[in-house]
Amino acid sequence: MNRVTRYVRHNGLSLFFGALFLLALAGQAIAGFADHNDRMIADHAATVSFLSYVTSADFAVDVAENWQSEYLQFFLYIIVTVWLVQVGSPESKHPRDIGQETDKQQLVGSHSTADSPKWTRHGGWRTAVFSWSLGLAMLGLFLLSWLAQSVAGLSAYNSEQLGNLQDPVGYGYYVTSADFWNRTLQNWQSEFLAIGSMAVFSVYLRQRGSPESKPVGAPHATTEQSG
Structure with missing residues:
Protein backbone atom coordinates (compact mmCIF):
# COMPACT_ATOMS: atom_id res chain seq x y z
CA MET A 1 0.00 0.00 0.00
CA SER A 56 -22.42 39.26 -0.71
CA ALA A 57 -23.97 39.47 2.74
CA ASP A 58 -26.97 37.46 1.49
CA PHE A 59 -24.81 34.43 0.74
CA ALA A 60 -22.64 34.87 3.84
CA VAL A 61 -25.58 34.96 6.24
CA ASP A 62 -27.14 31.84 4.73
CA VAL A 63 -23.87 29.94 5.16
CA ALA A 64 -22.98 31.25 8.62
CA GLU A 65 -26.39 30.62 10.17
CA ASN A 66 -26.06 26.93 9.34
CA TRP A 67 -22.48 26.69 10.59
CA GLN A 68 -23.24 28.27 13.96
CA SER A 69 -26.13 25.89 14.67
CA GLU A 70 -23.96 22.87 13.85
CA TYR A 71 -21.14 23.96 16.13
CA LEU A 72 -23.61 24.81 18.89
CA GLN A 73 -25.07 21.32 18.59
CA PHE A 74 -21.69 19.63 18.95
CA PHE A 75 -20.55 21.93 21.75
CA LEU A 76 -23.66 21.20 23.82
CA TYR A 77 -23.52 17.47 23.09
CA ILE A 78 -19.85 17.23 24.07
CA ILE A 79 -20.43 19.10 27.33
CA VAL A 80 -23.78 17.70 28.51
CA THR A 81 -22.75 14.08 27.88
CA VAL A 82 -20.19 14.51 30.66
CA TRP A 83 -23.06 14.55 33.16
CA LEU A 84 -26.18 13.36 31.31
CA VAL A 85 -26.70 9.81 30.05
CA GLN A 86 -29.18 7.89 27.89
CA VAL A 87 -29.27 4.29 29.08
CA GLY A 88 -29.12 1.94 26.11
CA SER A 89 -27.48 4.40 23.72
CA PRO A 90 -23.95 3.90 22.33
CA GLU A 91 -23.83 7.70 22.20
CA SER A 92 -23.93 7.77 26.00
CA LYS A 93 -21.54 6.59 28.65
CA HIS A 94 -22.62 4.28 31.47
CA PRO A 95 -24.41 5.88 34.46
CA ARG A 96 -21.56 4.73 36.75
CA ASP A 97 -19.20 7.04 34.84
CA ILE A 98 -21.25 10.24 35.14
CA GLY A 99 -18.95 13.22 35.63
CA GLN A 100 -15.40 13.98 34.53
CA GLU A 101 -14.09 10.58 35.68
CA THR A 102 -10.85 9.86 37.52
CA ASP A 103 -7.32 10.64 36.35
CA LYS A 104 -6.78 6.91 35.99
CA GLN A 105 -9.77 6.52 33.69
CA GLN A 106 -8.67 9.54 31.67
CA LEU A 107 -4.97 8.57 31.54
CA VAL A 108 -3.94 11.89 33.06
CA GLY A 109 -0.78 12.76 35.03
CA SER A 110 0.96 9.71 36.48
CA HIS A 111 -1.56 7.50 34.66
CA SER A 112 -0.55 8.78 31.20
CA THR A 113 1.29 6.49 28.79
CA ALA A 114 4.30 6.96 26.56
CA ASP A 115 1.95 7.70 23.66
CA SER A 116 -0.22 10.18 25.58
CA PRO A 117 -0.20 13.83 24.39
CA LYS A 118 2.43 15.91 26.23
CA TRP A 119 -0.04 18.18 27.97
CA THR A 120 -1.70 15.22 29.70
CA ARG A 121 1.48 14.55 31.65
CA HIS A 122 2.33 18.04 32.91
CA GLY A 123 -0.64 18.74 35.17
CA GLY A 124 -1.69 22.29 36.03
CA TRP A 125 -3.23 24.68 33.54
CA ARG A 126 -1.92 22.86 30.47
CA THR A 127 -3.65 19.62 31.38
CA ALA A 128 -6.78 21.54 32.40
CA VAL A 129 -6.92 23.36 29.05
CA PHE A 130 -6.24 20.19 27.06
CA SER A 131 -8.92 18.37 29.07
CA TRP A 132 -11.49 20.87 27.78
CA SER A 133 -9.92 21.62 24.38
CA LEU A 134 -12.56 19.89 22.25
CA GLY A 135 -15.46 21.69 23.91
CA LEU A 136 -13.59 25.00 23.86
CA ALA A 137 -12.82 24.62 20.15
CA MET A 138 -16.48 23.94 19.32
CA LEU A 139 -17.58 26.86 21.51
CA GLY A 140 -15.08 29.17 19.81
CA LEU A 141 -16.22 28.11 16.32
CA PHE A 142 -19.86 28.57 17.34
CA LEU A 143 -19.21 32.10 18.64
CA LEU A 144 -17.20 33.07 15.54
CA SER A 145 -19.83 31.75 13.13
CA TRP A 146 -22.62 33.35 15.20
CA LEU A 147 -20.76 36.66 14.99
CA ALA A 148 -20.31 36.21 11.23
CA GLN A 149 -24.01 35.46 10.87
CA SER A 150 -25.01 38.54 12.86
CA VAL A 151 -22.70 40.90 10.94
CA ALA A 152 -23.65 39.51 7.51
CA GLY A 153 -27.30 39.40 8.52
CA LEU A 154 -27.20 43.05 9.57
CA SER A 155 -25.71 44.03 6.22
CA ALA A 156 -28.29 42.02 4.28
CA TYR A 157 -31.14 43.38 6.43
CA ASN A 158 -30.03 46.98 5.95
CA SER A 159 -29.70 46.49 2.20
CA GLU A 160 -33.32 45.37 2.17
CA GLN A 161 -34.30 48.33 4.35
CA LEU A 162 -32.65 50.78 1.97
CA GLY A 163 -34.26 49.04 -1.00
CA ASN A 164 -37.62 49.63 0.65
CA LEU A 165 -36.70 53.28 1.32
CA GLN A 166 -36.50 52.64 5.07
CA ASP A 167 -33.80 53.63 7.54
CA PRO A 168 -31.00 51.14 8.28
CA VAL A 169 -30.77 49.76 11.83
CA GLY A 170 -27.90 49.34 14.27
CA TYR A 171 -26.22 46.09 15.34
CA GLY A 172 -27.92 46.00 18.74
CA TYR A 173 -31.35 46.45 17.19
CA TYR A 174 -30.75 43.72 14.62
CA VAL A 175 -29.46 41.02 17.00
CA THR A 176 -32.58 41.47 19.14
CA SER A 177 -34.92 41.57 16.16
CA ALA A 178 -37.44 38.96 15.06
CA ASP A 179 -35.62 38.55 11.73
CA PHE A 180 -32.36 37.53 13.41
CA TRP A 181 -33.91 35.14 15.93
CA ASN A 182 -36.22 33.61 13.35
CA ARG A 183 -33.16 32.71 11.27
CA THR A 184 -31.28 31.48 14.33
CA LEU A 185 -33.94 29.43 16.12
CA GLN A 186 -35.18 27.64 13.02
CA ASN A 187 -31.70 26.14 12.73
CA TRP A 188 -31.26 25.42 16.45
CA GLN A 189 -34.52 23.51 16.82
CA SER A 190 -33.69 21.22 13.89
CA GLU A 191 -30.24 20.42 15.30
CA PHE A 192 -31.61 19.69 18.78
CA LEU A 193 -34.30 17.44 17.31
CA ALA A 194 -31.81 15.52 15.17
CA ILE A 195 -29.26 14.85 17.91
CA GLY A 196 -31.96 13.96 20.45
CA SER A 197 -33.54 11.56 17.97
CA MET A 198 -30.18 9.91 17.33
CA ALA A 199 -29.63 9.33 21.05
CA VAL A 200 -33.05 7.67 21.40
CA PHE A 201 -33.19 5.75 18.11
CA SER A 202 -29.78 4.19 18.76
CA VAL A 203 -31.22 2.51 21.88
CA TYR A 204 -33.65 0.41 19.83
CA LEU A 205 -32.33 0.46 16.24
CA ARG A 206 -29.07 -0.89 14.80
CA GLN A 207 -26.69 -0.29 11.89
CA ARG A 208 -24.39 -3.24 11.46
CA GLY A 209 -20.71 -2.31 11.46
CA SER A 210 -21.19 1.33 12.48
CA PRO A 211 -19.48 2.70 15.61
CA GLU A 212 -22.57 4.89 16.03
CA SER A 213 -24.63 1.75 16.67
CA LYS A 214 -24.48 -1.10 19.16
CA PRO A 215 -23.79 -4.62 17.83
CA VAL A 216 -26.92 -5.95 16.15
CA GLY A 217 -27.51 -8.56 18.83
CA ALA A 218 -26.80 -6.32 21.83
CA PRO A 219 -29.69 -5.91 24.31
CA HIS A 220 -31.52 -2.58 24.16
CA ALA A 221 -30.31 -1.67 27.66
CA THR A 222 -26.64 -2.04 26.72
CA THR A 223 -24.97 1.36 27.08
CA GLU A 224 -21.60 2.73 25.94
CA GLN A 225 -20.95 -0.10 23.50
CA SER A 226 -20.54 0.18 19.76
CA GLY A 227 -19.68 -2.19 17.00
Whole structure:
Protein backbone atom coordinates (compact mmCIF):
# COMPACT_ATOMS: atom_id res chain seq x y z
CA MET A 1 0.00 0.00 0.00
CA ASN A 2 1.61 3.29 -1.11
CA ARG A 3 1.61 6.51 0.90
CA VAL A 4 -1.33 8.13 -0.90
CA THR A 5 -3.52 5.04 -0.62
CA ARG A 6 -2.67 4.69 3.06
CA TYR A 7 -3.47 8.35 3.69
CA VAL A 8 -6.86 8.07 1.97
CA ARG A 9 -7.66 4.86 3.85
CA HIS A 10 -6.70 6.32 7.23
CA ASN A 11 -8.51 9.63 6.63
CA GLY A 12 -11.48 8.44 4.62
CA LEU A 13 -14.13 9.83 6.97
CA SER A 14 -12.80 13.39 6.99
CA LEU A 15 -12.02 13.32 3.25
CA PHE A 16 -15.52 12.03 2.43
CA PHE A 17 -17.34 14.67 4.45
CA GLY A 18 -14.90 17.37 3.34
CA ALA A 19 -15.72 16.58 -0.29
CA LEU A 20 -19.45 16.53 0.46
CA PHE A 21 -19.13 19.89 2.21
CA LEU A 22 -17.43 21.50 -0.78
CA LEU A 23 -19.95 20.02 -3.23
CA ALA A 24 -22.89 21.13 -1.09
CA LEU A 25 -21.41 24.62 -0.64
CA ALA A 26 -20.88 24.92 -4.41
CA GLY A 27 -24.43 23.68 -5.01
CA GLN A 28 -25.81 26.19 -2.51
CA ALA A 29 -23.89 29.00 -4.22
CA ILE A 30 -25.21 28.07 -7.66
CA ALA A 31 -28.81 27.57 -6.53
CA GLY A 32 -28.72 30.68 -4.33
CA PHE A 33 -27.31 32.75 -7.19
CA ALA A 34 -30.11 31.63 -9.52
CA ASP A 35 -32.78 32.23 -6.87
CA HIS A 36 -31.38 35.67 -6.02
CA ASN A 37 -31.41 36.82 -9.64
CA ASP A 38 -34.90 35.39 -10.18
CA ARG A 39 -36.12 37.56 -7.30
CA MET A 40 -34.27 40.57 -8.71
CA ILE A 41 -35.97 40.10 -12.08
CA ALA A 42 -39.37 39.70 -10.41
CA ASP A 43 -38.78 42.97 -8.55
CA HIS A 44 -37.56 44.69 -11.75
CA ALA A 45 -34.13 45.20 -10.19
CA ALA A 46 -30.67 44.67 -11.64
CA THR A 47 -29.21 41.15 -11.50
CA VAL A 48 -25.73 40.46 -10.11
CA SER A 49 -22.78 38.40 -11.23
CA PHE A 50 -21.93 35.06 -9.60
CA LEU A 51 -18.82 36.55 -7.97
CA SER A 52 -20.85 39.44 -6.57
CA TYR A 53 -23.37 37.02 -5.12
CA VAL A 54 -20.90 34.67 -3.39
CA THR A 55 -19.15 37.65 -1.78
CA SER A 56 -22.42 39.26 -0.71
CA ALA A 57 -23.97 39.47 2.74
CA ASP A 58 -26.97 37.46 1.49
CA PHE A 59 -24.81 34.43 0.74
CA ALA A 60 -22.64 34.87 3.84
CA VAL A 61 -25.58 34.96 6.24
CA ASP A 62 -27.14 31.84 4.73
CA VAL A 63 -23.87 29.94 5.16
CA ALA A 64 -22.98 31.25 8.62
CA GLU A 65 -26.39 30.62 10.17
CA ASN A 66 -26.06 26.93 9.34
CA TRP A 67 -22.48 26.69 10.59
CA GLN A 68 -23.24 28.27 13.96
CA SER A 69 -26.13 25.89 14.67
CA GLU A 70 -23.96 22.87 13.85
CA TYR A 71 -21.14 23.96 16.13
CA LEU A 72 -23.61 24.81 18.89
CA GLN A 73 -25.07 21.32 18.59
CA PHE A 74 -21.69 19.63 18.95
CA PHE A 75 -20.55 21.93 21.75
CA LEU A 76 -23.66 21.20 23.82
CA TYR A 77 -23.52 17.47 23.09
CA ILE A 78 -19.85 17.23 24.07
CA ILE A 79 -20.43 19.10 27.33
CA VAL A 80 -23.78 17.70 28.51
CA THR A 81 -22.75 14.08 27.88
CA VAL A 82 -20.19 14.51 30.66
CA TRP A 83 -23.06 14.55 33.16
CA LEU A 84 -26.18 13.36 31.31
CA VAL A 85 -26.70 9.81 30.05
CA GLN A 86 -29.18 7.89 27.89
CA VAL A 87 -29.27 4.29 29.08
CA GLY A 88 -29.12 1.94 26.11
CA SER A 89 -27.48 4.40 23.72
CA PRO A 90 -23.95 3.90 22.33
CA GLU A 91 -23.83 7.70 22.20
CA SER A 92 -23.93 7.77 26.00
CA LYS A 93 -21.54 6.59 28.65
CA HIS A 94 -22.62 4.28 31.47
CA PRO A 95 -24.41 5.88 34.46
CA ARG A 96 -21.56 4.73 36.75
CA ASP A 97 -19.20 7.04 34.84
CA ILE A 98 -21.25 10.24 35.14
CA GLY A 99 -18.95 13.22 35.63
CA GLN A 100 -15.40 13.98 34.53
CA GLU A 101 -14.09 10.58 35.68
CA THR A 102 -10.85 9.86 37.52
CA ASP A 103 -7.32 10.64 36.35
CA LYS A 104 -6.78 6.91 35.99
CA GLN A 105 -9.77 6.52 33.69
CA GLN A 106 -8.67 9.54 31.67
CA LEU A 107 -4.97 8.57 31.54
CA VAL A 108 -3.94 11.89 33.06
CA GLY A 109 -0.78 12.76 35.03
CA SER A 110 0.96 9.71 36.48
CA HIS A 111 -1.56 7.50 34.66
CA SER A 112 -0.55 8.78 31.20
CA THR A 113 1.29 6.49 28.79
CA ALA A 114 4.30 6.96 26.56
CA ASP A 115 1.95 7.70 23.66
CA SER A 116 -0.22 10.18 25.58
CA PRO A 117 -0.20 13.83 24.39
CA LYS A 118 2.43 15.91 26.23
CA TRP A 119 -0.04 18.18 27.97
CA THR A 120 -1.70 15.22 29.70
CA ARG A 121 1.48 14.55 31.65
CA HIS A 122 2.33 18.04 32.91
CA GLY A 123 -0.64 18.74 35.17
CA GLY A 124 -1.69 22.29 36.03
CA TRP A 125 -3.23 24.68 33.54
CA ARG A 126 -1.92 22.86 30.47
CA THR A 127 -3.65 19.62 31.38
CA ALA A 128 -6.78 21.54 32.40
CA VAL A 129 -6.92 23.36 29.05
CA PHE A 130 -6.24 20.19 27.06
CA SER A 131 -8.92 18.37 29.07
CA TRP A 132 -11.49 20.87 27.78
CA SER A 133 -9.92 21.62 24.38
CA LEU A 134 -12.56 19.89 22.25
CA GLY A 135 -15.46 21.69 23.91
CA LEU A 136 -13.59 25.00 23.86
CA ALA A 137 -12.82 24.62 20.15
CA MET A 138 -16.48 23.94 19.32
CA LEU A 139 -17.58 26.86 21.51
CA GLY A 140 -15.08 29.17 19.81
CA LEU A 141 -16.22 28.11 16.32
CA PHE A 142 -19.86 28.57 17.34
CA LEU A 143 -19.21 32.10 18.64
CA LEU A 144 -17.20 33.07 15.54
CA SER A 145 -19.83 31.75 13.13
CA TRP A 146 -22.62 33.35 15.20
CA LEU A 147 -20.76 36.66 14.99
CA ALA A 148 -20.31 36.21 11.23
CA GLN A 149 -24.01 35.46 10.87
CA SER A 150 -25.01 38.54 12.86
CA VAL A 151 -22.70 40.90 10.94
CA ALA A 152 -23.65 39.51 7.51
CA GLY A 153 -27.30 39.40 8.52
CA LEU A 154 -27.20 43.05 9.57
CA SER A 155 -25.71 44.03 6.22
CA ALA A 156 -28.29 42.02 4.28
CA TYR A 157 -31.14 43.38 6.43
CA ASN A 158 -30.03 46.98 5.95
CA SER A 159 -29.70 46.49 2.20
CA GLU A 160 -33.32 45.37 2.17
CA GLN A 161 -34.30 48.33 4.35
CA LEU A 162 -32.65 50.78 1.97
CA GLY A 163 -34.26 49.04 -1.00
CA ASN A 164 -37.62 49.63 0.65
CA LEU A 165 -36.70 53.28 1.32
CA GLN A 166 -36.50 52.64 5.07
CA ASP A 167 -33.80 53.63 7.54
CA PRO A 168 -31.00 51.14 8.28
CA VAL A 169 -30.77 49.76 11.83
CA GLY A 170 -27.90 49.34 14.27
CA TYR A 171 -26.22 46.09 15.34
CA GLY A 172 -27.92 46.00 18.74
CA TYR A 173 -31.35 46.45 17.19
CA TYR A 174 -30.75 43.72 14.62
CA VAL A 175 -29.46 41.02 17.00
CA THR A 176 -32.58 41.47 19.14
CA SER A 177 -34.92 41.57 16.16
CA ALA A 178 -37.44 38.96 15.06
CA ASP A 179 -35.62 38.55 11.73
CA PHE A 180 -32.36 37.53 13.41
CA TRP A 181 -33.91 35.14 15.93
CA ASN A 182 -36.22 33.61 13.35
CA ARG A 183 -33.16 32.71 11.27
CA THR A 184 -31.28 31.48 14.33
CA LEU A 185 -33.94 29.43 16.12
CA GLN A 186 -35.18 27.64 13.02
CA ASN A 187 -31.70 26.14 12.73
CA TRP A 188 -31.26 25.42 16.45
CA GLN A 189 -34.52 23.51 16.82
CA SER A 190 -33.69 21.22 13.89
CA GLU A 191 -30.24 20.42 15.30
CA PHE A 192 -31.61 19.69 18.78
CA LEU A 193 -34.30 17.44 17.31
CA ALA A 194 -31.81 15.52 15.17
CA ILE A 195 -29.26 14.85 17.91
CA GLY A 196 -31.96 13.96 20.45
CA SER A 197 -33.54 11.56 17.97
CA MET A 198 -30.18 9.91 17.33
CA ALA A 199 -29.63 9.33 21.05
CA VAL A 200 -33.05 7.67 21.40
CA PHE A 201 -33.19 5.75 18.11
CA SER A 202 -29.78 4.19 18.76
CA VAL A 203 -31.22 2.51 21.88
CA TYR A 204 -33.65 0.41 19.83
CA LEU A 205 -32.33 0.46 16.24
CA ARG A 206 -29.07 -0.89 14.80
CA GLN A 207 -26.69 -0.29 11.89
CA ARG A 208 -24.39 -3.24 11.46
CA GLY A 209 -20.71 -2.31 11.46
CA SER A 210 -21.19 1.33 12.48
CA PRO A 211 -19.48 2.70 15.61
CA GLU A 212 -22.57 4.89 16.03
CA SER A 213 -24.63 1.75 16.67
CA LYS A 214 -24.48 -1.10 19.16
CA PRO A 215 -23.79 -4.62 17.83
CA VAL A 216 -26.92 -5.95 16.15
CA GLY A 217 -27.51 -8.56 18.83
CA ALA A 218 -26.80 -6.32 21.83
CA PRO A 219 -29.69 -5.91 24.31
CA HIS A 220 -31.52 -2.58 24.16
CA ALA A 221 -30.31 -1.67 27.66
CA THR A 222 -26.64 -2.04 26.72
CA THR A 223 -24.97 1.36 27.08
CA GLU A 224 -21.60 2.73 25.94
CA GLN A 225 -20.95 -0.10 23.50
CA SER A 226 -20.54 0.18 19.76
CA GLY A 227 -19.68 -2.19 17.00
